[in-house]
Amino acid sequence: MTVAPGLPAVARDAQIEEWLATDLDHWCRRVVQRHFHPETGSPYWLRRAAELPFDPRDITRYEELTELGPFTLDTLRTGDPGDLVPRAVPRPLAGRVWESGGTTGTPCRVFYTPDMVRHRGLWRRWSFVTEGFQEGRSWLQATPTGPHLIGNGVWEAAELFAGQVYAIDMDPRWVKRLIRAGRLAEVGDYTTHLLEQIADVLGPGRVSYLNTTPALFQALRQRHPELVAGLEGVRLSGTQITPAMYHTFRESLGGGICGISYGNTFGNAASLPVAPDAGLIGYVPNYPQVTMAVVRKDDWTTPVDYGTVGQVRLTVLHEDLFLPNILERDQAVRLRTEHWPCDGVANVRPLQETSSAPEGLY
Amino acid sequence: MTLGYLLGGGVGTEPHGVELYKAYPVMRDLYDQVSGWTGLTVGQILEEELPTALEERQSTGTVREAALAMAVHDIFAEQGLRPDAIGGLSLGAMTAAALVGAVSREELFRMLVHSRHVPEPAPDAPRQGIALAFVPAGAPETDHPGHGHPDIHPSGDFGVTSDGSQRILMLSGLAAALEQVAAAAPPGTVVPLPDRLIAVHSPLRQPYRDFMAPHIDAMTFATPRLPLLSCLEQRALASADDVRDLFHRNATDPISLVDVYTGMKGQGVDLAFVMGPSIPEGILDFPFPVVHVDKPEHIEQAVTTAYELGIDLTTPPATR
Structure with a gap:
């Protein structure tokens, strides 16, 4: 797979700068017009347009996307992923269908056009550079692969970052199935199985960077601290990470890099630098293709105040994939950003109910 | 961990x-x-x-x-x-x-x-009750409208709310006193709990x-x-x-x-x-x-x- 063919580093950085300078309303109009174009739009959105009480082509501002309602994820579980891709993209479509975690049931599936793969790769490379990773080093990718987009990191590190990449596969669906069945001893066995493979690769000291999940890195740190201490850096995503975990990881790595990101198959966010002892881990989305709002748990259309916790609402505004108002199963602190054109999110964790009845305290 | x-x-x-x-x-x-x-x-x-x-x-x-x-x-x-x-x-x-x-x-x-x-309790005993008191997060635990009232006792501290703005305290005592203090305090500051008729964690x-x-x-x-x-x-x-x-x-x-x-x-x-x-x-x-x-x-x-x-x-x- 070619991620960014022939695009020199300067051009890549210029592309990121161009995106960050984009006016969100202008970008929103562009994506909406493309997906709802009568001849070249995407089949799914054209079908939806016929059911809507208004013409979605009249949407001119990002805030107006709420008129489309929350995106129904079942669409991505049962439908043809190609139906979300505008007909402007030549048929037959050629590329990968990626799946969401699928740890809670039937996975969601989305088709990634070459542009989407390239854009994701550019952002990922930008994150690597920003976090201090060096090109031309060796990596171990110990993450889900197969249907999971995170596994594409093997190619991204190799092709965009001139890395020599070792890979170990893990199956998060199997872990979740074991947990659901209460087979915790087998979860432990499976973790040991993964750690043995990781230790085998890391043992001889031939790997600079590890790309894995916070959960697996935590287990590695506990069982093989010497291997973690020998790394020059680690890149983490896929499971929740707390500020306390992050600081522990930094300590275990000595001076090594601890890069993290938040996201899923639909869209991602890169972490902002985390100050020593900080209680907040902030992320900024891959703007303008990805934006994230933090909204009230009881009213998905209304953002919470900065610094307070709400549900994460994700919007994908890619030219080839339009997914407005996905209500994530995550909650986060709404983050005001100084050098980013949109809000960020911080301290992401699985969504919790919020009681409105403090009298239940006693 | x-x-x-x-x-x-x-x-x-x-x-x-x-x-x-x-x-x-x-x-x-x-x-x-x-x-x-x-x-x-x-x-x-x-x-x-x-x-x-x-x-x-x-x-x-x-x-x-x-x-x-x-x-x-x-x-x-x-x-x-x-x-x-x-x-x-x-x-x-x-x-x-x-x-x-x-x-x-x-x-x-x-x-x-x-x-x-x-x-x-005896039929003619004064009714008891409990209430929650909401005070600013940084305030001392005595900074609530019931402080010093002879029929109201501090009975619990639940700590700071998730948004960091308030601290929730529990007060126990005679129901009439709690209701009186609640009525005089700014709305939402002292909230008597219905159906809680025992002055728990108090003398x-x-x-x-x-x-x-x-x-x-x-x-x-x-x-x-x-x-x-x-x-x-x-x-x-x-x-x-x-x-x-x-x-x-x-x-x-x-x-x-x-x-x-x-x-x-x-x-x-x-x-x-x-x-x-x-x-x-x-x-x-x-x-x-x-x-x-x-x-x-x-x-x-x-x-x-x-x-x-x-x-x-x-x-x-x-x-x-």
Whole structure:
């Protein structure tokens, strides 16, 4: 797979700068017009347009996307992923269908056009550079692969970052199935199985960077601290990470890099630098293709105040994939950003109910 | 990584745990046992309307709450998951004591059901009650409208709210005094709790404490097998006498959730499961992530969180 063919580093950085300078309303109009174009739009959105009480082509501002309602994820579980891709993209479509975690049931599936793969790769490379990773080093990718987009990191590190990449596969669906069945001893066995493979690769000291999940890195740190201490850096995503975990990881790595990101198959966010002892881990989305709002748990259309916790609402505004108002199963602190054109999110964790009845305290 | 179990206090009137009871045989076995120890039917323990007489209602409610928290513990234990430290608030502290072997389960439940025999207040006795007081987060605990009132006593500290703006305190005392203070205070500052007719954790509970003292003195206590955090002061209960002392004082002394979770943090707790519905979700701030468990789906969420945060799911706590 070619991620960014022939695009020199300067051009890549210029592309990121161009995106960050984009006016969100202008970008929103562009994506909406493309997906709802009568001849070249995407089949799914054209079908939806016929059911809507208004013409979605009249949407001119990002805030107006709420008129489309929350995106129904079942669409991505049962439908043809190609139906979300505008007909402007030549048929037959050629590329990968990626799946969401699928740890809670039937996975969601989305088709990634070459542009989407390239854009994701550019952002990922930008994150690597920003976090201090060096090109031309060796990596171990110990993450889900197969249907999971995170596994594409093997190619991204190799092709965009001139890395020599070792890979170990893990199956998060199997872990979740074991947990659901209460087979915790087998979860432990499976973790040991993964750690043995990781230790085998890391043992001889031939790997600079590890790309894995916070959960697996935590287990590695506990069982093989010497291997973690020998790394020059680690890149983490896929499971929740707390500020306390992050600081522990930094300590275990000595001076090594601890890069993290938040996201899923639909869209991602890169972490902002985390100050020593900080209680907040902030992320900024891959703007303008990805934006994230933090909204009230009881009213998905209304953002919470900065610094307070709400549900994460994700919007994908890619030219080839339009997914407005996905209500994530995550909650986060709404983050005001100084050098980013949109809000960020911080301290992401699985969504919790919020009681409105403090009298239940006693 | 260290796992803590946190048990709330108080006695709710709504039934909880019915779905868990249907889903987990280990919980049904426990409820059969509790039924045998208490003479209550499983239905009374689980979901039926609580009795109307004040102390009998309180007694049955405590059996219900303690049984549910214990059942959640047993569901995790059956899967091989146990805490490294445990703490509870009021009834939760006593239930926690039973979970770490400081008192037998049977003795705990026999004590709870014995409390139904506490004499009811005289018909002409002034009504008691409790209220929550909401004060600015940084304010001292005396900074509430009921401070200094002879018929109002500070009885609990639940700590800071999840948005960091307020601190929630509990006040116990005569209902008329609480209502009077609430009416005079800015709206929402002091909120009397309906159907809470006992001035818990205050000197007004001295008759209850005196009645229960001989029963508690006759109970057998042991050294807790795991760190058991007190809700009466910020420390771990280290001996059988410590635990007995908590059982005695719990009725009349103010409780502090802050003391419990600060103590747990001091034990290195990185994640806590809130056992049962006694601490509402999302209202309070904790110094570590918490997962509330009172429905079957919460079991999976809790274990998944433990896995993701690096709690070893298979190693006994003593070696973790």
